[in-house]
Each structure stands twice: as structure tokens, then as C-alpha cells.
Amino acid sequence: MKYTTETIPSALKPGDYFMMGDEASAEGAVAAGCRFFAGYPITPTSELMVHIVKRFEEVGGKFIQMEDEIGSVGAMVGASWAGGKVMTATSGPGLSLMMENIGYAAMTETPMVIVDIQRAGPSTGQATRPGSGDILQVKYGSHGDYEIIALSPWSVQEMYDLTIEAFNLAEAYRAPVFLLADEGVGHLRENFTVKGEVEVYHRPKAKGLPPFDTGDEDMIPPMPAFGEGEKLLITGSTHDEWGYRKTQVSAVHDRLVKRLVNKIRVNAGKIHRWEAHFIEDIEYLVVAYGISARAALKTVMDLRKEGIKIGLWRPITIWPFPEEALKEAAEGVKAVIVPEMNHGQLVREVERHLSVPVHPIAQVDGEIMRPETIDIRYLILDI
Amino acid sequence: MNVMFCGFGGQGIVLAGVILGKAAVFDGLNAAQAASYGSEARGSACRSEVIISKGQIVYPHIERADILGVMSQQGYDLFQEKLKEDGILFYDDSIVQVKDEVPFEQVGIPATELAIKEFDKRIVANIIFLGAVVGRTEIVSMEALEKAVRDNVPEKFLEVNLRALEIGLKMG
Amino acid sequence: MNHPLEKYLRMEVFPSPFCSGCGHGILLSAVLRAIDGLGYSMDDMLFVSGIGCAAWIPSPHFAADTLHTTHGRAVAFATGAKLQNPNLKVMVISGDGDIAAIGGNHLIHAARRNIDLTVICANNSVYGMTGGQLAPTTPLECFTSTSPSGNTEPPFDLCKLVEGAGAGYVARFTVAHIHMLIKSIKAALEYEGFSFIEAVSPCPTQFGRMNAVPSPVDLINMLKKDFVSMAKYNKMPLEERGSLKPIGEFVKPDVRKSKAG
Numbered sequence: 001m002k003y004t005t006e007t008i009p010s011a012l013k014p015g016d017y018f019m020m021g022d023e024a025s026a027e028g029a030v031a032a033g034c035r036f037f038a039g040y041p042i043t044p045t046s047e048l049m050v051h052i053v054k055r056f057e058e059v060g061g062k063f064i065q066m067e068d069e070i071g072s073v074g075a076m077v078g079a080s081w082a083g084g085k086v087m088t089a090t091s092g093p094g095l096s097l098m099m100e101n102i103g104y105a106a107m108t109e110t111p112m113v114i115v116d117i118q119r120a121g122p123s124t125g126q127a128t129r130p131g132s133g134d135i136l137q138v139k140y141g142s143h144g145d146y147e148i149i150a151l152s153p154w155s156v157q158e159m160y161d162l163t164i165e166a167f168n169l170a171e172a173y174r175a176p177v178f179l180l181a182d183e184g185v186g187h188l189r190e191n192f193t194v195k196g197e198v199e200v201y202h203r204p205k206a207k208g209l210p211p212f213d214t215g216d217e218d219m220i221p222p223m224p225a226f227g228e229g230e231k232l233l234i235t236g237s238t239h240d241e242w243g244y245r246k247t248q249v250s251a252v253h254d255r256l257v258k259r260l261v262n263k264i265r266v267n268a269g270k271i272h273r274w275e276a277h278f279i280e281d282i283e284y285l286v287v288a289y290g291i292s293a294r295a296a297l298k299t300v301m302d303l304r305k306e307g308i309k310i311g312l313w314r315p316i317t318i319w320p321f322p323e324e325a326l327k328e329a330a331e332g333v334k335a336v337i338v339p340e341m342n343h344g345q346l347v348r349e350v351e352r353h354l355s356v357p358v359h360p361i362a363q364v365d366g367e368i369m370r371p372e373t374i375d376i377r378y379l380i381l382d383i
Numbered sequence: 384m385n386v387m388f389c390g391f392g393g394q395g396i397v398l399a400g401v402i403l404g405k406a407a408v409f410d411g412l413n414a415a416q417a418a419s420y421g422s423e424a425r426g427s428a429c430r431s432e433v434i435i436s437k438g439q440i441v442y443p444h445i446e447r448a449d450i451l452g453v454m455s456q457q458g459y460d461l462f463q464e465k466l467k468e469d470g471i472l473f474y475d476d477s478i479v480q481v482k483d484e485v486p487f488e489q490v491g492i493p494a495t496e497l498a499i500k501e502f503d504k505r506i507v508a509n510i511i512f513l514g515a516v517v518g519r520t521e522i523v524s525m526e527a528l529e530k531a532v533r534d535n536v537p538e539k540f541l542e543v544n545l546r547a548l549e550i551g552l553k554m555g
Numbered sequence: 556m557n558h559p560l561e562k563y564l565r566m567e568v569f570p571s572p573f574c575s576g577c578g579h580g581i582l583l584s585a586v587l588r589a590i591d592g593l594g595y596s597m598d599d600m601l602f603v604s605g606i607g608c609a610a611w612i613p614s615p616h617f618a619a620d621t622l623h624t625t626h627g628r629a630v631a632f633a634t635g636a637k638l639q640n641p642n643l644k645v646m647v648i649s650g651d652g653d654i655a656a657i658g659g660n661h662l663i664h665a666a667r668r669n670i671d672l673t674v675i676c677a678n679n680s681v682y683g684m685t686g687g688q689l690a691p692t693t694p695l696e697c698f699t700s701t702s703p704s705g706n707t708e709p710p711f712d713l714c715k716l717v718e719g720a721g722a723g724y725v726a727r728f729t730v731a732h733i734h735m736l737i738k739s740i741k742a743a744l745e746y747e748g749f750s751f752i753e754a755v756s757p758c759p760t761q762f763g764r765m766n767a768v769p770s771p772v773d774l775i776n777m778l779k780k781d782f783v784s785m786a787k788y789n790k791m792p793l794e795e796r797g798s799l800k801p802i803g804e805f806v807k808p809d810v811r812k813s814k815a816g
Contacts, residue, residue, distance in 0.1 A: 018408040067664040074628040075635030082639035189416040191408040235623035298442040
């Protein structure tokens with residue numbers, strides 16, 4: 001089945017705005033047609049919730065402050081199946097609680113957008129300070145096999161644009177989608193541009209078809225809503241195409257989980273987004289994402305002034321990881337450098353796809369990645 | 384142009400940066416504003432950084448500041464090393480004691496004292512201070528700054544804040 | 556002739572998975588009789604359940620929209636669905652472990668919000684599906700697989716808990732008091748706010764066997780003996796109450812209003 005698209009006027013008047021990343025993401029959600037938000041307060045993400053409450057009062061929308069983050073995602077599943085485009089926003093400690101029902105959303109193919117403004121962990125860590133320690137958690141945090149989509153914004157503009165994109169991908173692939181941001185971008189205020197129109201996707205709809213496998217090649221079944229007379233059977237247990245529990249049938253489990261994984265993997269080429277800066281004739285490549293990519297670009301520009309042939313490649317889609325594009329960008333380089341605000345998470349993915357030396361750089365001090373952290377002159381001399 | 388404000392939570396340090404950034408955008412410039420503070424809503428050390436540029440802002444944090452505004456002694460002691468040698472340091476002289484032998488220019492603004500004297504409201508000291516910084520350096524236009532204050536201050540406090548801004552601008 | 560409740564059921568999934576003598580089949584029929592009596596259309600209903608034996612009462616048996624959720628979270632899922640589409644009549648049916656242990660927080664907050672949901676907690680005092688473990692509703696001194704020397708933890712009084720949290724309709728009945736139970740389910744569905752029914756339902760397989768009452772008939776007779784009407788219970792001297800428990804409608808909309816007034 002295929003999602004439908006619609007071009008609608010932007011919710012905000014077109015023009016330039018100066019907002020916090022958290023707020024711009026809330027604006028992106030409103031622009032994408034999100035009218036349901038369930039959340040729980042947490043630093044450094046509360047500004048998003050506060051902003052969307054304000055906007056819902058203007059444009060109409062359902063908001064509920066839940067008793068915890070487990071309940072937030074539960075309420076989102078209920079609301080998504082009741083026909084809504086739904087969102088929540090959190091940070092590490094809340095994300096850990098959400099994992100149970102994120103697995104449920106993946107299993108039941110429930111579209112939803114989860115914004116994670118990463119802060120320095122583990123545990124409560126540094127509530128107001130940036131980190132990027134949730135890179136692997138968003139993909140592997142709930143038990144069992146499934147695939148999700150995660151987008152990484154590096155600017156307030158992208159907090160707005162990629163939130164819209166996250167909703168569209170969630171609708172198109174019937175999957176939970178993360179806006180995997182960090183405190184550096186979430187709390188940053190910058191000017192960003194709102195265009196006059198927004199293209200929005202709507203989940204595939206059809207009457208009388210099985211909502212959990214139609215045998216279609218693209219593997220995305222239609223999604224009716226509660227109250228439409230479809231007598232939906234929704235369960236997080238292994239189920240057949242109509243939702244009947246088949247927990248003892250290995251063929252059903254095999255087919256279901258394969259499809260949950262493959263509907264993202266097979267369509268990955270259509271989901272992938274990335275960006276390259278100065279990658280012609282390079283000897284060194286920096287791979288960075290989120291706020292760290294801003295520091296990396298600064299370093300790259302400074303080093304190029306000194307005659308060092310270095311470029312930046314930035315995955316915008318963190319999951320599914322755009323490995324083909326990375327291989328192309330890293331073709332023939334001497335070394336790849338991966339600065340992260342964690343002790344080596346995405347670097348594992350980079351190493352997996354490349355045969356050149358890959359050097360992780362970790363800055364985990366609760367400060368925004370500093371350009372000098374990525375100064376790789378010592379590395380070049382060693383090589 | 385890199386501007387850094389330092390103080391403690393509750394002084395409106397972040398707001399001063401937000402207003403300045405917004406004013407720059409009203410002037411058609413690019414702006415980035417970032418803050419650093421603790422979880423406590425009041426009293427912890429806090430700083431607000433604003434970058435204003437005609438071109439794209441690559442890295443949105445300040446390595447060296449052109450203008451440093453300090454409204455706490457701790458801010459002065461900790462962050463003066465961030466100021467460029469040809470930069471200007473503004474300080475609230477009702478709160479901060481400065482050293483004489485520094486390479487940069489130091490400008491004292493009695494923001495807190497005036498806020499109490501004129502309005503009996505310590506809380507508007509940030510707007511007086513911001514007004515003085517802009518009055519002196521003209522990094523954004525007066526019109527844009529006033530518009531940004533109107534945009535960020537609740538209606539019932541607007542008049543007080545606009546008067547505070549005027550006092551600041553004149554002082555600078 | 557077909558059974559009059561067949562139109563509410565997905566007949567292809569029967570026989571039900573419940574053990575012989577389990578009270579959940581009686582509860583299943585009580586819910587449908589209440590809906591039938593009210594003339595509701597199953598197309599307007601959403602049944603939400605968690606994990607455990609009782610969660611299987613609506614899913615997959617009821618021919619309506621059903622949402623079989625994660626353990627303990629049914630009330631949270633139901634909250635989101637009701638908020639998004641207020642035209643849905645949303646009923647949560649789940650067990651005591653699901654609703655009162657792992658899901659206790661969602662329960663009290665939904666009651667506090669007085670959101671228009673009907674929650675039926677099928678209370679069998681034990682974790683049936685996982686092998687008869689201690690529940691927060693297991694009476695003192697009872698034997699379970701995790702209290703082999705007898706339970707030392709006092710159980711929750713779920714009705715008092717939910718009343719304290721702010722629910723607008725609160726009742727307790729047992730599957731041995733079927734007509735009162737059906738009437739109560741009707742009242743709960745008709746109430747526009749948070750309604751809660753503790754439906755006591757026996758578990759011969761896990762609870763009965765471990766506590767020397769393996770016969771379903773004996774268990775039903777025990778319910779008739781151990782649960783007395785609220786009016787009778789209230790008149791009893793304290794020393795006569797012993798382990799007896801009251802049944803009845805503890806909070807009714809009009810009563811609540813007069814309390815608040």
C-alpha cells in the first residue's frame with residue numbers, strides 16, 4: 001500500500017523566525033498535522049512540550065501530560081490507532097522508560113514521532129548538558145528484532161524541517177520515527193525559514209484489507225482507525241495479517257518479524273538522507289552528526305585553509321544508516337575520523353562499512369563538541 | 384560579532400541574549416544564541432552567548448568574545464579570559480568589582496542600582512544592561528532591539544521594560 | 556438457533572482459552588449482556604486490555620475494535636484513544652496483577668483525571684498465566700507459588716484506592732452475583748467519567764489448588780459466602796466482619812455530587 005501526499009499551507013506565516021530548536025520542532029509537528037501530544041516533563045526537552053501546548057490552544061489539538069513516559073507512549077499508540085498524528089518528546093531517562101511501548105509500536109506498526117533531546121548520561125547524568133549517548137539505544141533499546149527510523153538535526157532549521165520529515169516517514173512506513181537531537185541543537189536559538197507550503201504524508205488507508213500484511217511488495221499494510229467498523233485486533237504478541245495471536249506458529253512469527261525489519265531495510269534507499277561538505281579530492285574524512293557536525297565543519301574549514309585535504313560527511317538519517325553514501329564519500333581516503341559526544345557509538349557503524357582506518361574521538365564532558373577536540377593534525381603527522 | 388553575557392540564574396541573562404539575537408534577525412542578520420545553566424531555576428551560574436553574522440554561522444558557540452557583559456563577580460572572574468584583547472567588557476558596577484590591569488576596555492553600568500532606584504524592580508536590570516551594551520556598540524539597530532523587547536516581554540511588564548531599555552540606551 | 560450473544564463474538568476463536576471453572580467466561584458474558592441491554596453497537600466500542608488471563612476476555616473474543624497492550628499499560632493506551640476520538644466508548648478489561656501492580660500508577664491517574672473510561676478489573680487474587688504468583692490482591696495468609704508459607708503482605712482494597720484517587724463510579728461484585736454485576740457494568744458504561752468495577756472471579760487452577768479449594772463449585776460458593784452486600788456489611792459489628800468483604804456500588808455519580816456539594 002502507498003501513503004498519500006498532500007500539500008497544505010504552512011501553519012506559521014512564511015518568513016524568518018528566531019526560536020529555540022525545541023520550539024522549532026514543535027512548530028514542525030504542527031505544520032506536519034500533528035494534533036496529539038502525550039508527554040512528561042524533562043530537561044532539556046520541556047520547552048518543546050510547553051510550546052506545543054501553546055500552539056495547540058491556537059490551532060486545536062489534544063494534549064495530555066501523562067503520569068510517566070511509559071504512559072506517554074501508551075497513550076500515543078491509542079491515539080495513533082484512533083487516527084491521530086502523534087508525538088512525544090523526551091530525553092535519556094524518559095527514553096529508557098519509553099522503550100517498552102516503543103517496541104510495542106514497532107510490533108503493531110503504529111506511526112508516531114518521538115523526539116529525543118539527548119543529554120549527558122548515563123542515568124540522570126547532567127540534565128542540562130548535551131550528549132549523544134542514545135544513538136544505539138534508539139535502535140536497539142527495546143527487546144527483540146525490529147527496525148526504526150532516526151533523523152539527526154544539526155540546526156534549528158532542521159529541527160523544524162526534519163520534524164515534518166519524521167511525521168511523513170512515520171506515516172509512510174507505519175513505524176516509530178525518532179528525531180534524535182541533542183541538547184546543543186534543542187536549546188540553541190537560531191533564525192530559520194518557514195516556507196509557504198508543506199508536503200505532508202498520510203498513512204495508507206483501505207477498507208476490508210488485513211492491517212498487518214497484505215502480501216504487497218513494499219510490505220506496508222493499510223492502517224484503519226478505531227471506530228471505522230473494521231473490528232481491529234491489535235496485539236503486541238505475534239499475530240497474523242488480521243491481528244489474531246499466533247504465538248505458537250513459527251511460520252507466522254518468522255514472516256511477521258522479517259517484514260517488520262525488511263519494510264525499513266528494503267526501502268532504506270528511499271529513506272536515507274545525508275550531506276557532504278568539501279569531499280572532492282580529500283585525504284581525510286570527518287563523519288559527524290548533530291551539533292558535533294557543526295564543530296566538525298568548523299575544524300574542516302580551518303584545516304582546509306592550512307592546505308589539509310579534509311571533508312565532512314554528515315548522516316542525517318542515522319537509522320537506517322546510509323552506508324552506500326558513506327562508502328562513496330570515503331572512497332580512497334587515508335583515514336576517517338568520527339567525533340561523537342559518547343565513547344564510540346556510531347563509529348561502530350562507520351567501521352563496519354569501511355576498510356580504511358577509522359579513528360573515534362570522544363568528548364564526553366557535558367560540553368558541546370569543541371572544534372579543537374576534532375583537531376586531527378596530530379593524527380595526520382602520525383600517519 | 385560574538386557577545387557573551389554572564390550572571391546567575393534569575394537575572395534574565397538568557398533573556399538578554401535572546402532579545403539581542405532576535406533583534407539581529409529583525410535587522411536581517413543571522414543569529415545564534417545558546418545558554419549554559421544548571422537545573423536550578425534560580426541562583427546557579429549562567430551564561431548566554433550570541434553570535435551575530437552576515438554570513439552563515441558554522442559553529443554556534445563562542446570561542447572568543449568581542450563583547451562580554453558580566454552581571455556577577457563569578458562571571459567576571461571566570462570568563463574574562465574569553466574576551467578578545469580588543470574587546471569590550473561591560474559590568475554591572477553595583478555587583479562586580481573589576482581589576483585595573485586588563486588589556487581590554489571595561490565599562491561600568493549601574494544596572495541593578497538603577498533598576499531598584501527607578502523601578503523598585505531588580506528584575507529589569509538585564510534590560511538596562513542590554514540597552515547600555517547596544518547603545519555603546521550599535522551591534523543591532525535601536526528599532527530592532529525595541530521590537531525584540533516587545534516580542535519577548537509579557538504585555539503587563541512591557542512599559543517598565545521599554546523605559547528600562549531607554550535608560551540603558553542613553554547610558555551607553 | 557444461535558446464542559443471542561454470538562453477534563458480539565468472533566465465533567471462530569472459540570473454544571475460549573480459559574481453564575474449566577475459571578470465572579472469566581462468566582465475566583465475558585456479563586460484559587456482553589450489559590452492552591446488549593444498553594443497545595450499544597460494537598462498532599462504537601473499543602476494548603483495551605493488558606497482559607494476563609483476563610486481558611484475553613475481549614481480545615480476540617469480542618467482535619469489536621480491540622487493543623491488547625503491554626503489561627499494565629492498558630489504561631494509558633485507552634486514555635490516548637479516548638482523548639483522540641471522544642466518540643469511542645472505551646472499556647478496559649484486565650486482571651488484578653496487570654491493573655493494580657504493574658499498572659497501578661496509570662489506574663490512579665486515570666481515576667484522578669476522571670476521564671470517560673470504564674475499567675473492569677477481573678480480580679482472581681493471583682497471577683494465573685505465569686504460574687500462580689503472589690498478587691497485590693492476594694489475601695493475607697493465602698498460598699501462592701511465591702508465598703509458599705502464606706502471604707504476609709496485606710492486599711490492596713482496589714475500590715478504596717480508586718475512590719481515593721477520584722473515580723466517579725466505583726463498585727465491587729463477583730461473578731457469583733451475575734445480575735448485580737451486569738447491572739453495575741451498565742451503570743459504569745452509562746457514567747460519563749471514570750468508572751471502575753472490581754469483578755471478583757475465581758481461579759481454580761492456580762489459586763484454588765494452592766489453597767485447598769480446587770473445586771470450581773466450592774470457589775463459587777465461597778464467593779457467595781465471603782462477599783456480603785454493602786448494607787449488610789456496614790451494619791455488622793466489626794468483630795463479625797472478619798475476612799468478609801462488601802459488594803455494591805461504593806461511589807455513584809449522584810452520591811459523589813452530593814458529597815462535593
